[in-house]
Amino acid sequence: MNAPVTVSIVGASGYAGGELLRLLLAHPHATIAQATSERLFGRSVTKAHPNLRKKTTLAFTRLGDLEPCDLLFTCLPHGDTMEHMPRFRDLAPRVIDLSADFRLNDPAAYERWYGRPHTHPEWLGEFVYGIPELHRTEMKDARYVSSAGCNATATILGLYPLFRAGVARPDATVVEVKVGSSEGGNRSTDASHHPERAGCVRSFMPVRHRHAAEMIQELGFGREIEIHFSATSIEMVRGVLATAHVFLEKPLAEKDIWKIYRGAYGTEPFVRIVKERDSLYRYPEPKLVAGTNHCDVGFELDADSGRLVVMSAIDNLMKGAAGQALQAFNLMHGFDETTGLEFAGLHP
Amino acid sequence: MNAPVTVSIVGASGYAGGELLRLLLAHPHATIAQATSERLFGRSVTKAHPNLRKKTTLAFTRLGDLEPCDLLFTCLPHGDTMEHMPRFRDLAPRVIDLSADFRLNDPAAYERWYGRPHTHPEWLGEFVYGIPELHRTEMKDARYVSSAGCNATATILGLYPLFRAGVARPDATVVEVKVGSSEGGNRSTDASHHPERAGCVRSFMPVRHRHAAEMIQELGFGREIEIHFSATSIEMVRGVLATAHVFLEKPLAEKDIWKIYRGAYGTEPFVRIVKERDSLYRYPEPKLVAGTNHCDVGFELDADSGRLVVMSAIDNLMKGAAGQALQAFNLMHGFDETTGLEFAGLHP
Amino acid sequence: MNAPVTVSIVGASGYAGGELLRLLLAHPHATIAQATSERLFGRSVTKAHPNLRKKTTLAFTRLGDLEPCDLLFTCLPHGDTMEHMPRFRDLAPRVIDLSADFRLNDPAAYERWYGRPHTHPEWLGEFVYGIPELHRTEMKDARYVSSAGCNATATILGLYPLFRAGVARPDATVVEVKVGSSEGGNRSTDASHHPERAGCVRSFMPVRHRHAAEMIQELGFGREIEIHFSATSIEMVRGVLATAHVFLEKPLAEKDIWKIYRGAYGTEPFVRIVKERDSLYRYPEPKLVAGTNHCDVGFELDADSGRLVVMSAIDNLMKGAAGQALQAFNLMHGFDETTGLEFAGLHP
C-alpha cells in the first residue's frame, strides 16, 4: 500500500467543504492535512459541520497558513479563486477547484456570461471539466480539474447521450431545474429566512443562469446549440431535478432511446437509468440520491409531438460538487472510482 | 334584498367540496341546502372538513336524497358526472360542474384525450368553460358552467394574453407545472403515503396530461397550436406554479409585454401582475395565494433567444376549483364578482 | 353607523404588523391611518407584506411622523416599547401593545424574568392582560391592553379551566410547546437560514422561557404555582401546539373534565373543544387554525397515573398576536367580538 494522499481543503466551512471533509475522513487512501476558514479560524471543523462530531478533531486554519500538500480542493467563492490560483498551484501539484472560475474553456464565453474578463485566461485550457462520465480519460492524467456546476451536472448528464448521438434539435431544448436551498450556500439572507423560504416555489433565475454556458460548451459536439434554461427553488434542502424537454430531429421509438442511454451509461458506476412502470419511484427522484454520488436519469417520450422529456436527479452537494470532486480525485490517483462514494442513500 | 340562492353540493366530502362549503357558509347571498357524500352519509360535514367545526351543523346526505335547488355544484369524479347529469339538470336550473366531463367543447377531442366516447356529446356545447377572465360575458347568462382544470387554469391565465395577441409561436410553448399533493384528491394511495410523498420531486405526468386539451382549446384563437405540457409534484399541499416557456414570433421589448398583460388583466379583480426588482417575492408564488382566488402572473424575457418565461400561481383548490366556481356563481347571479372571495391570503 | 375608528400601527413591517394590516383592511369599522417602519419608510406596505398586493396603496411612514389617532397598535421589539410609551399615550387615547413590556403586573416579576428593572413600573397596573377569555369584562372599559405572548396564550387557554377549578396540582405541571419559525420574527439569522432551520426539531428554550412568567401570573388564582415550561421549534412556519401534562389533585372522570372545559368555554366564540374518537384530527392541530383566531383545546386522561394531557393549538400570529389584539379592539369599542375574525381556516 502506498502512502496516503495528503489533501487540504480551502474554504472548508461551506457546505461543499463540509461534504468533502465527511467523504475524505472516511476515504482509505486520503489524509486531510488542513481545512481553511477565515471566519472560524481556530475552531473545530465540527462547529460548521456538526454531523462530524466525534469523527474528527481537526480545527480550521487560515488561508495564509496553508502548507504544501499533494492535492488541494478549493471551494472559495466564484471570482476569488482565480486570484488565489497562482499560490494554489505553487502549493500543490494537483488542484480540484469547485468554484465556477475555471469551468469554461473559452475566455470570451467567460466574459460573456460572467460580465468581466478572466484574470488568468491562459489557464482555462489546463483545467479538465469535472464530469467524469464525459472526461474520464483526460482526468486520469490531469493536474487541474474544475468541478462542474450542480445544475449543469444534472442537465448535462441527462442530455449528453442525446446530443452526442445527434438526435436532439440543436436550438429547441428547454430545461427547468427544481433545486433546494443549499444551492445558495451557507450564508443567511433575507431570502433564505425560514418563514420566507419555507414552502416556496421561487422562480429565482428564469433566464440567463450562468450554468447554461457550461451546458452549451459540453453538449455542442461541434454544433451551435442553445439550451433554454430556467431554475426554480422549491421546498427541499439538498437536490436537483432537471426536467429537459428535447425535441427530436426525427422520430425515434422508445427502444431507440433506451439504446442511446444504455450505450452511454451501461457501465457507469454512478449513473442509473430509472424508468419503471409500476413503482412509486418511476422516474429519477432527488431524495433517493441525497448523500450519494448517483445521478439517476429517466425519460418519457411523447411520440405524437416528438418531445422527449428527460429527467435527471442528483444531490447538488455530492454529484453536483463534493462527490464529483472525489470521483475525479479517485481517477487522478488511480483509485477505484467508487472509493469513499459507496453510500446507497436513504429510503424513506 | 332578494331571497338567498339555494345551493347544494354533490360530492361534498372531497377537497373542492370542502372549499365550496367554507366559501358558501360565509357568502351573504347563498344558503346551502344539501351536501352529499355516500361514504359519510349522516355524519357532520366537519368530519371531512374539520376546519368548519363550530361554523356549521350541516350533515352529509346521500346523492339519492337530493332535492331541487337553485344551483347545483357537482364535484363527482371524472366520468361519473356525465352519467348523473340528466338528473342534475332536472333538479336545478343551473349547474356548475367541477369535474372534467364538460370542459371540452368537441366530442372528438374528448374521445382523443379521455380514451372513450362522451355519453352526452350533445350537451358539451351548452357548458361555458369556467374561467371568468376568458368567458365572463357568456357566463352572465349561462345555465351550465364547467370549471376548468387546475393546471389548465394556471397555464391558460399565464398564456392567454400572449396567444390572444398572437405574439407566441403556435407550436413551441413548453409548460411545466409544479403542483401540491392536494391535486390528487382526498383518497390515500401508496403514492400519497407521507414517508413516500414527503420531500418528493415526482415527475408524475411528463407527457399526455389531459389538461393540455383544455389549453389547446382555449388558446388556439383559430390557429392550430401545441402546448408541450409536463406536471411535477413537489413538497406542497396546495398550489400550482406554472412555468411556461414561450418563444416569440418576433422580437418584443419588455414594455411591449407589460402592455399586453396590462391590457388583458388591468381591471381583473383576481389577476395580479407580479414582477418586481427588489422583493423577496419578485415573481408569482403559490404560497401567497393559498386560500385565495388570486392568480398571480409574472414574466421574464430573454431577449437574446426570444424566449419569454411566464410564471403563474394559483391555489388549485380555489382559483383552480372552488374559488373559480364561486366566481362563476357570482357572475351568473349578478352579484359582485368578488363576493365571498375577499380573503387576502397569508404571509408568512 | 358611527364614524370608523382610526387606527395606526407602529412597527408594521413585522409579521404581527402584517397580520394587523390584513385584518384591519377588511374590518368594517376601522380605518388605518398610518403604518410605521423605519427600514421601509416611504415604500408600499406590500413590500413587506406581498399578500396585500392589490388590497391597499398604503405606504410606510416613520415613527416620528405619527399623528394622533383613536387607537394605536404597537408592535415594537420588547424593551423599545416602554421607552416610547409616553408619546404613544399622548398620541392616542387607547393603545394595544403587542410587545412583552406591559404583560406582567408586578414590577418585581418583570425584573426577575427580564433581567432589568422596568422603566415605567407605574403603568404596569394600567394594562389589561390581553386574553379576552380571561379578561373580557375589564377589556370593555380598558384604555390599555397588553397582548399576551403567543406561547403563553396557547398554554394559558389550555390550562385556565383546570387551574380556575383548582383541580391541578400547583407545582407539577409540565408544558412543552412546539412552535413554528415565524415566532422568531422577520429578521434573518444564521439559525433561521433555510438549510439549517428546515426539518429541525430544535430545543431552543428548554428552561427559563419568559412566557412562563405570564402563565404563573394568570393561572395562580391566589396559589403559589409552578409551570415547568419548554419550547421546541419544529418544521412549521405558523402555529403553536402546547402539550401540557397536568397532575390532578384527586381522581376525576373524563366527564368531570368535559364539564370543566364546557363550563369555561361553552360560549366562547373562538375556543373549540376538540376531542374526537374517529377523526383524522382527534385533537387540536395548529395547521387547522392557521390564519384564524381560534384556539382549539383538547385533552386525554390517564386515569391510572392521574395525568391529564391537555393540548391546545393556536396560530401564533393570530390568536397569539394580531387576532387576539383585534378581538380586544372589538371589545374595547363594543363591536361584535368576531368582527373581522371570521376566517374559518383551510383544510387541507
Place this chain on the structure above:
Amino acid sequence: MNAPVTVSIVGASGYAGGELLRLLLAHPHATIAQATSERLFGRSVTKAHPNLRKKTTLAFTRLGDLEPCDLLFTCLPHGDTMEHMPRFRDLAPRVIDLSADFRLNDPAAYERWYGRPHTHPEWLGEFVYGIPELHRTEMKDARYVSSAGCNATATILGLYPLFRAGVARPDATVVEVKVGSSEGGNRSTDASHHPERAGCVRSFMPVRHRHAAEMIQELGFGREIEIHFSATSIEMVRGVLATAHVFLEKPLAEKDIWKIYRGAYGTEPFVRIVKERDSLYRYPEPKLVAGTNHCDVGFELDADSGRLVVMSAIDNLMKGAAGQALQAFNLMHGFDETTGLEFAGLHP
C-alpha cells in the same frame, strides 16, 4: 478471515427491513441469503427499496421458503412474530427480533400493556433487551436479542445515566417524543395521506403508549418508577427527539450532571453528548443523525425548580431499529461494534 455470517431477513419489505438490507449489503462480514415478503414475492428488493437500485439483484422470497442460516433478522408485525418464533428458532441458531413481542421480560407486564397473554411466555427470559449500551455483556453471548422500540430507545438512552445514578425522582418524569411519519410503517392509511399528514403536529398517543413499558423495565433499577409518556407526530419522515423532564431528588450542579453522563457514555461509540453554547445545533437534533446509528444526548438544568430537561435524538429506523440490530449483530459475532455503521450523517 472466517467465512461470512449468512443472514436472512424476515419481513424485509418494510422500512426497517430496507435499512437492514442497505446495511448488510455493505457489511464486510455478512452475506444476505434471503429476504422475505409475501406481498412482493418474486420481485426485486429494489421494488420496495429503490435506493438499493444497482446495489443488489436480490429478489424477495416467501416466508415459507426460508432456509436455514446463521442468523435471522425478524421484522414481522407485532403479534405475528411470536407465532412464528418456534420455526425461526429451528431455522437459525441466532435471532434478532425487531418486533415488540419479546421486549418485556415479564409475561404479566406484556399482558397488561398489550391486552392479551403472551403465547410463549417461557421464551421472554431468553431474549436480551436490545440496547447495547445497557446490555453489551449479555449480548456477546446471546442467541436471542429483541431490539428495543424506537421511542423507548431514545428515551431510555436519555434517562439511563440519571436513573442508574439514582438522582431522578422515581415517579415524576414526563417525556414527550416528537416523531416522524416513518414510525407508522410503510402501509398507507387515511391518516398518512400526504395532504392530511403534511405539516401536522399530531398528538397521536398522549397517554398509554406501549413503549412506556420498556422504559419502566429498563430504568427501574429495583425501584418502582413511573414514566409519564406522550408521543406527537410532526413534519418529519425519519427521526425521534425525546424531551424528558426529570425532577432531581436533590440539587445538583451542571458539572455533576456532566459527570454522570460522561461516566455513562464517555467511551460509547454511538452516543454523543451534545450541549454547546454557541452552535446552531446546541442540543441533539434528529436531522443530524438521520441514516446513522448515533444517539445524541443533551441536557439543560433549571436549578431553581430542580428540573433537568434531557433531550435525545435518534433515527427511528437506525438506532431505533436496524442500526441497533446490526450493532447487536456485531457484538454477538465479535466484530468491531461499529462495522457497517460508520456513516456520519448529512449536514445540511
